[in-house]
Amino acid sequence: MNHIRYVEYDAAHRQDFVFDLPKGHDCWLLLLLRTPALFGTPDRLQEYPAGSAVLFAPYTPIYYRACGAQYINDWCRFDSDEPPVVSFPLFGIPFSLPDAEYCHNLFQLLTWKNSFPGRENERIIDQLLSLLFFELREAVGKSALAGSPSRFQDLLSLRKAIYNSPQLSWSVARMAEMLHLSEGYLQTVYRQAFGFSCMDDCIRARIRLASDQLLYSEKTVAETAEFCGYRNVEHFCRQFKQYTGLSPREFRRARGTFPDV
Structure with a gap:
């Protein structure tokens, strides 16, 4: 089952924004970059473009920072034991999304549904997350194409x-x-x-x-x-x-x- 702890879209941060969590979260963290950002370790960073996504597994180091005048992302902290999540083919490394706007729209729907608890909304949230991870897995497979x-x-x-x-x-x-x-x-x-x-x-x-x-x-x-x-x-x-x-x-x-x- 999927359970969202918190989800937000178009979260904006200043140019000095740094996220440094050496021991990681006790849950999953999914990011969708709306602007470019730097990922890696403090002494070895690589820039990734807007339209990239990255999934961090529980208890794994997380380090990223802004690389422009502003950093904007969609993000979600959640719990899951679902196969599409736990067997995801790529952790901690951003990858490009063929249709980032579609994934952004899914983040918006997740945020709106998560804001109003209820049995039906929980079912819809679970389905939306499953759909989002279907898109993400497909994106990893297509990232080297074209x-x-x-x-x-x-x-x-x-x-x-x-x-x-x-x-x-x-x-x-x-x-x-x-x-x-x-x-x-x-x-x-x-x-x-x-x-x-x-x-x-x-x-x-x-x-x-x-x-x-x-x-x-x-x-x-x-x-x-x-x-x-x-x-x-x-x-x-x-x-x-x-x-x-x-x-x-x-x-x-x-x-x-x-x-x-």
């Missing part, structure tokens, strides 16, 4: 844009220009990061949108194709069947949602 944390963040932003608006006229050339990369390099790092080529991901996003429209709208197949960014309905039908195993009409008929149009 060359640098900022590069991975750019790729993640591109992928979000594709899935948010798959109907746009996406092309490798357009995506490469957005990220200021060569087309060949973009395709290489995108596949390394997500397991698919950028154009294959675009097609998957379009098919996902088309499936939703076929199930929950009265659009014809031709209207669905146009809505999802296809200029040619035959091409849409071929691609839809390639990815789902059914033609658009078969897909709609199999679920019996709207007439066969």
Whole structure:
């Protein structure tokens, strides 16, 4: 079970801030850096960027300090015997988060829910912490991908844009220009990061949108194709069947949602 002792987001400190606890806490400490900071030992420090996270196990030394005009972080002291926490792959060393804002949002939710005790809130807090640690474990595994944390963040932003608006006229050339990369390099790092080529991901996003429209709208197949960014309905039908195993009409008929149009 997870139990939060105290959690806070956007905690601000002056430029002379130093946190030095040689014997550590008697609980877990999780930090999310909102500004750069120095971590290590007093005589051997390394700077880590905003958007990094670090987990300190109980009774382990903790030393970090500000390295700019202000130090801001999200932090949580908590007890846990859950496997995602106790078997976390990295302790005491900051690592980059592919989507730091999402983790920051989870910290906000944890803070708000922890401020109002109650049985339901305790259950929600436990689930939020589990979700947060799922993201953190995934981040440790991806920290070496795409060359640098900022590069991975750019790729993640591109992928979000594709899935948010798959109907746009996406092309490798357009995506490469957005990220200021060569087309060949973009395709290489995108596949390394997500397991698919950028154009294959675009097609998957379009098919996902088309499936939703076929199930929950009265659009014809031709209207669905146009809505999802296809200029040619035959091409849409071929691609839809390639990815789902059914033609658009078969897909709609199999679920019996709207007439066969």
